[in-house]
Amino acid sequence: xxxxxxxxxxxxxxxxxxxxxxxxxxxxxxxxxxxxxxxxxxxxxxxxxxxxxxxxxxxxxxxxxxxxxxxxxxxxxxxxxxxxxxxxxxxxxxxxxxxxxxxxxxxxxxxxxxxxxxxxxxxxxxxxxxxxxxxxxxxxxxxxxxxxxxxxxxxxxxxxxxxxxxxxxxxxxxxxxxxxxxxxxxxxxxxxxxxxxxxxxxxxxxxxxxxxxxxxxxxxxxxxxxxxxxxxxxxxxxxxxxxxxxxxxxxxxxxxxxxxxxxxxxxxxxx
DNA sequence: CAAAGGTCCTGCTCGC
DNA sequence: TGCGAGCAGGACCTTT
Numbered sequence: 001x002x003x004x005x006x007x008x009x010x011x012x013x014x015x016x017x018x019x020x021x022x023x024x025x026x027x028x029x030x031x032x033x034x035x036x037x038x039x040x041x042x043x044x045x046x047x048x049x050x051x052x053x054x055x056x057x058x059x060x061x062x063x064x065x066x067x068x069x070x071x072x073x074x075x076x077x078x079x080x081x082x083x084x085x086x087x088x089x090x091x092x093x094x095x096x097x098x099x100x101x102x103x104x105x106x107x108x109x110x111x112x113x114x115x116x117x118x119x120x121x122x123x124x125x126x127x128x129x130x131x132x133x134x135x136x137x138x139x140x141x142x143x144x145x146x147x148x149x150x151x152x153x154x155x156x157x158x159x160x161x162x163x164x165x166x167x168x169x170x171x172x173x174x175x176x177x178x179x180x181x182x183x184x185x186x187x188x189x190x191x192x193x194x195x196x197x198x199x200x201x202x203x204x205x206x207x208x209x210x211x212x213x214x215x216x217x218x219x220x221x222x223x224x225x226x227x228x229x230x231x232x233x234x235x236x237x238x239x240x241x242x243x244x245x246x247x248x249x250x251x252x253x254x255x256x257x258x259x260x261x262x263x264x265x266x267x268x269x270x271x
Numbered sequence: 272c273a274a275a276g277g278t279c280c281t282g283c284t285c286g287c
Numbered sequence: 288t289g290c291g292a293g294c295a296g297g298a299c300c301t302t303t
Contacts, residue, residue, distance in 0.1 A: 003276055034279085034299055058277075075277055076301080091301085110300045112277060127279085154294065163278070170276055239276095260296075262274080273303100280298080287290090 002073040004058060004135070004168030004208055009215035010079050011055045014104055017081045018050040018062065022099040030093035033108065034074060037094065038117035045069055045096070045117065057131050057167030059114075061122055068122040069096075074112030080105050132166040135204050140166055142198030149189040149197065156192060157185035158259040160204065169204055172239045173211070175264045177203040179238045184270040185263045186256065210234060238264040 002010070026042040038044070048064040055061070060079070062069040071079065085095070085103040094115055096104040106115060118125050133140040148165055149156070157178060160169045169177070178185045180203035183196060192200075214234045237247050242255035246266040254267050 006276085032300095034277085072277080074300090075275070108300090109302065110275085110277095112300065114278095152293070158294085161277090172276060259294095261277095275302085278299100281296090283293105283295085285291105285293085 002058060002075075002077065003170035003172055003211070005173075005211035005215050007055060007058045007060060007073060007168075008212050010073070011053055011060055014060075014079055014081055015053040017098065017100070017102045018096075018104065019053055020050065022049050023047065023064070024097045024099045027095040027097065028093070029088060030111070032111065033093065033114055034112045035114050035116065037115045041094075041115070041117050056123070056128055057134070057163055058170075059128060063122075067120075068118040070114065070116045070118050070122060070125075070127070071106065072114035074108060074110060074114065076110040077106065077108035077113035080107070130164055132162070132164050135166050135168050135208055140201060140205070142194060142201040145201055146192075146194040146197040149192060152189040154189055155186045155258050156183060156189045156200075157261075157263055159189040160200070161259070161261075166204070168208065171261050171263075172236065173204070173207045175239045176207045176236060179265060179270060180207060182270055184267075185265050186258050187271070238266065240264065 023045050025046050028037055028041055031037040044067065045064060048066060050062055050064060052063040053060070054063065058072060060071040073079070082103045082105055083101065085105060088095070088105070091109040092105055092107050094106040098104070106113070122128055133144065145166070149159060152159060157174050159165055160177070161171065161174050175185065177200065181196065181200040183192065183200055211234045238253050241253045241264060243252050245251070246253055246269055249266065249268050251266050251268040253264055256263050
């Protein structure tokens with residue numbers, strides 16, 4: 001489910017209910033996520049005030065008075081704010097119960113998500129310490145991409161989906177950005193010129209920013225029953241459109257597995 | 272049986 | 288031979 005836009009939208013959605021407020025208790029029902037939930041988590045977070053809600057890549061960080069609660073939504077995770085929480089359903093693995101009564105419920109059917117307690121500086125934790133730049137930040141540029149691509153023969157789609165290169169580019173928006181930049185997803189990363197990387201960096205920023213804007217339009221519905229993020233309303237040009245006409249040249253959209261992930265592209269517009 | 276929006280870890284190859 | 292970097296594949300799960 002979550003690409004960067006949904007994680008950002010989730011962050012914005014939960015912040016008003018958490019920031020500056022006190023946690024009552026944490027209820028852990030399932031510790032076996034992709035990484036085991038920190039042992040004794042409830043005892044570590046109970047009673048603390050949430051200083052700040054932040055995002056780094058697709059990780060969500062709740063900065064508490066003494067440490068940091070780290071979430072990753074994996075493939076199928078979601079965070080919802082509930083004022084009158086129904087009994088937990090299947091896959092509702094963890095609740096943060098605020099003293100206000102609001103409950104932040106973590107649901108994750110595939111259990112690829114992560115919930116960890118980080119005692120020290122979270123940005124020095126091994127999951128976060130080596131992450132690449134934020135795609136919407138100033139240090140993510142075409143020049144940067146060009147430099148880190150040197151000597152790398154892997155497909156450019158793999159490169160931009162590598163969180164140590166740049167965070168937050170998931171499978172949907174990797175395909176979309178490469179289409180917008182006119183670059184074939186399987187092209188070796190070291191065989192792309194600097195101007196084309198400028199175009200790609202611009203395209204990555206554009207598709208992500210547009211999706212965040214679309215998600216933001218449904219923020220007021222954050223607690224809506226179905227919880228569907230608004231960025232689904234963003235028009236996708238190639239993703240999941242195998243066989244449909246390319247919006248530019250009408251060539252049928254191709255699908256190919258690259259780096260074990262489905263990739264969609266126009267073989268005429270993308271070289 | 273295949274596929275789904277993520278990413279960490281392992282073990283291999285290659286070049287110095 | 289040793290070492291680091293790069294890279295492919297496997298692993299973790301459930302639902303459709």
